[in-house]
Amino acid sequence: GESVGLHLPTLSVQEGDNSIINCAYSNSASDYFIWYKQESGKGPQFIIDIRSNMDKRQGQRVTVLLNKTVKHLSLQIAATQPGDSAVYFCAEGARYNKLIFGAGTRLAVHP
C-alpha cells in the first residue's frame, strides 16, 4: 500500500459521526484555501475551497470554516462513512495558483 500516511496525526471516528479536521496556516496574507482528500495509491482529490472574504462554505456533506484571526482552517464531514477514510490535506494559495500544503491528517472511520 501507499506509504504516504505514515507518522501522520490520525483522527479516529465512528461511522455516522461527524468529523472535524483542523489546519493552521502560516501566511496571514493568503487569500485562498483548499482541502484535498488522498486515498492510498491515488493523487490528491479536490474537496472544497474557500476565499478569504468568506468564513464558511458548504458542499455535499462537507463544510470548510476559515478563522483569519487565528489563521485556522477546518474541514467538517457530516455523517462520516467508511469511504471517507483517507489522508486529508489543507493548502493555502499563492501566486500563479501555487499551493503550499500542510503535512496532512489521516482519517480512520470505524464501523
Add this chain to the structure above:
Amino acid sequence: NAGVTQTPKFRVLKTGQSMTLLCAQDMNHEYMYWYRQDPGMGLRLIHYSVGEGTTAKGEVPDGYNVSRLKKQNFLLGLESAAPSQTSVYFCASSFGRTSNQPQHFGDGTRLSIL
C-alpha cells in the same frame, strides 16, 4: 476526458541513471506543476509552468529539470538519479486566466532509486 495522466506509474532506477517523467493533461489548462511527496509529509513543489515554453523553480528544484514544449505536456527530468530522490511524484494542472483555481492531480509516479 482523462484529466491528468502520468507515465510511468512505477520505476526503479540505479544511482546515476537518468529518466524523464511525463505528464499530460486534456483540460486545456495553462498552469502545470510537479510535486514530490515523501512519507509523513505534504506535497512539495519542484517546478511549475505558467504556459507553453515557460518554466520556474519551486520549493525543491535541485536535481530536477523540466520542459513545457507543448501546452498539454509537462516533463520532469532527473539527469543523475540519487537515492534522496526516491519519492512519489505528482503532476497537477490548473486554469491560469483567473487566480485561485483548484489544481487537478494525476495518480503519481512511484520512483525508487537504488
